[in-house]
Amino acid sequence: MAASTDSLPRFAARKNALAVIYEWLGTADHKKIGLMYIVYALVFLVVMGVEAVLMRIQLAHANSSFLSPEVFNRLFTLHGTTGVFFVGMPILFGFGNYLVPLMIGARDMAYPRLNAFSFWMTAFGGLLLYASFFAGNSVAQAGIAPDVGWFAYAPLTATAFSPGHSTDYWNLALLVAGVGSISGGVNFIATILGLRCPGMTLSRMPLLVWMNLVMGGLVLVTISPLTAAQLMLLADRYLGAHFFDPQAGGSVVMWMHFFWIFGHPEVYVLIIPCFAFISEIVPVFSRKAIFGYPAMVAATTSIGFVSLGVWAHHLFTIGMPSYGNAFFVLTTMVVAVPTGIKIFNWLATMWGGRIRFATPMLFAVGFLFQFLIGGLTGIMLATAPFDWQLANSYFVVAHFHYVIVGGILFSIFAAFYYWFPKMTGRLLNETLGKWNFWILLVGFHLTFDTMYVPGLLGMPRRIYTYEAGRGWESWNLITSIGVIFQGVAVLIFVYNMVWSYLRGPLAGNDPWDAWTLEWATTSPPPEYNFAQTPAVRSRRPLWDIKHPEDPDSKYE
């Protein structure tokens, strides 16, 4: 225990502030970079939360005039763009950065400086997006922040419809962040394929590492089409090109295809690392090995591949031929099969276990239920005819928030409660954790269960107001009320992090009695991670050490 307290930051000899700043700005340590990703993403999580609150106040009543249409349109554009690019991706890259080298027994990522470059590009992208608030206003009434929506359909982004520079801020911010993401993806792949410790064959990697490998591969093939399309848009806006200009032979539909061949696999870039968290947390708190490890790996990789062939289910309403529509119905529904395999394997892992409902496990079980519903409503949207009604309605908004908040955010909370002790050396407070969970759960269901209904009643998304008498008012009011609970839950979480960082009980190396390598080193780990390069003989090296009479290596 003494060793771990010594390495706690606040006991370190006091450095002057400049040295600390220099240390963080100049670092190439995967753990520091991971933490910077996470903190950066948490700041933007609060920003996008504030944007959501403003929008929900506006939509709580019919014919509300709390926000002007211009402001509302900027808010949903920023909320979506921020959520995907500056909250979701960075926070998951952050956890991946922190955990992958530790879990494979490596000293650092394969390219530490490229890693720092990735982070700073992403960070710069986010700042650039929000700089539009101060600098985007070059033409009267052209808007100070982008207002073209996060999928920025052509030709709304053309100079004729988006004069001024606000759209350029959107375009350049994502271009820059995209370069960061792509280099991050390269780094994950190189690290996982090249730096595993002795004995860790591909089939002994923890599932988290497998899933981050698939995520890294997906990043490479999905972000690049977006980057390409954004360069074309830049050429349209500044060099007189006509890629997306329908009046000069360009194609508006081409942007849609470019965007969604990025946009849909992007969903899996976000959810696969969350599958990774769940695949580590469920076994440890059920006290059982993951059920069907090879099936989980196969399901993950097949989700990765199939997800590249489903994008046009976002385009069922653009008038594709019937055979095109049918094809994308099939490919999209096929994703349900490997996803189902995962859910059943998690369920089978819990089955027959001794489940400890510590906070990480509560969030993980919440994830399982909500992801199930998110997946089933996804099948409804995959059915082209049903989608002709549901597309671009509030049903879609409810569906993807079910996945993003009910799935991704819940699993990120699970990950925080699980790995915070490793990152800081202190446990998060369990009582506050339970309050955090239950209040978030109530708020989540108030907001997003009720949000499905106005969609079924014909309410389109991205409208700044609606008239009374459509049967939408009460649902929207409840949706807005739920946001209050979610806000309180996030405040509890922030308080818990700060309080526990200063006062929480010391964690020790292995507070959860877990089985993967990151728990073999101190909390927080020293800069070099492991004093001696570990060697493993099974998927659960710490299980082997704790149960020498019955090691996993006997069965694998």
Add this chain to the structure above:
Amino acid sequence: MAWPALPLLVLLAATRAAALASPTNIFAPASTPAHSIYRLSIFELEVLGAIFVVVSSLLAYAAIRFRDGRQEGQAEPPQIYGSNQMELAWTVLPVLIVVVLFLSSAQVIHRVQDAPEPPGSIEVTAVAHRFWWEYRYPQLGLVVANELHVPVSDPSRPTPTYIHLLSADVDHSFWVPRLAGKTDLIPNHPNDMWIDPHQSGLYLGQCAQYCGTEHAKMLLRVYVQSRDEFDRWAQGQQQPAVTSSSVAVGSALFISKACFACHTIGGTIAAGKAGPDLTHLMSRDTIGSGSVPNTPDNLQKWVRNPAVFKTGTLMPAQDLTDQELQQIVAYLVTLR
């Protein structure tokens, strides 16, 4: 652990309660395409509902049954690493379900999208503008704005309406939930859809693809009328506007104040195409693409400054004296 069932209950209660309350409920179809979608969606909801009940019950059972009984120092439970039979079972079963759902959707896709156009159907060209709708009836030589009129289609003698969808500027989407699913209007990418409403009445909807500032106030109104009523309406719309001498000043102002640059009034030199056709303005129930009721009072407010009803409308505020305003509105209200 009752909460997993909550979403399902809410959904059920909601659809039931709202079926009567909302004029834009997708579960209250009144036309064949919407009906086909409705039947498919109910079938699918049953299948998915069953899956939800089974899987969430298993999850809830596992979470409760295998909770740690708090006996400290108990040994770890038996470690089970997997089972190929089970993996096979929960691979094959979902594959079968996917096949069934795919075939049933493919059938509806074909039935709706590839339906041949019967003789005697009405043809309409809908042109979406930021932020209003233009409807052309090539068979009738008509151009109207914002309020689409179509005849009832008797299933025994169907007279469906085929809508050819165009856009004058950015992407839009035509969505009247009780009549059909939505189809986008995309510049330089013409689309088609069809409806065959079985009952007369007013059907509401709105633009479903974000198109800019006033996307929210680009509302759709479809008036389904008996064949006689529809023919009478079409006849009325075909007449040129009649300018009575009592509003001659207003009609002159319409030209001299440049209103004519954007608006057409049949039978006059006003032939602008950027804004709605005003030849029979007063035959419409609403202005601003469904934003407000079409009353002389609202009309006056609108002409003075349209932004009071619709901030982002492309129609600029008019620099008119009170007297000029009244004269123009006096003219407009004669356009029946």
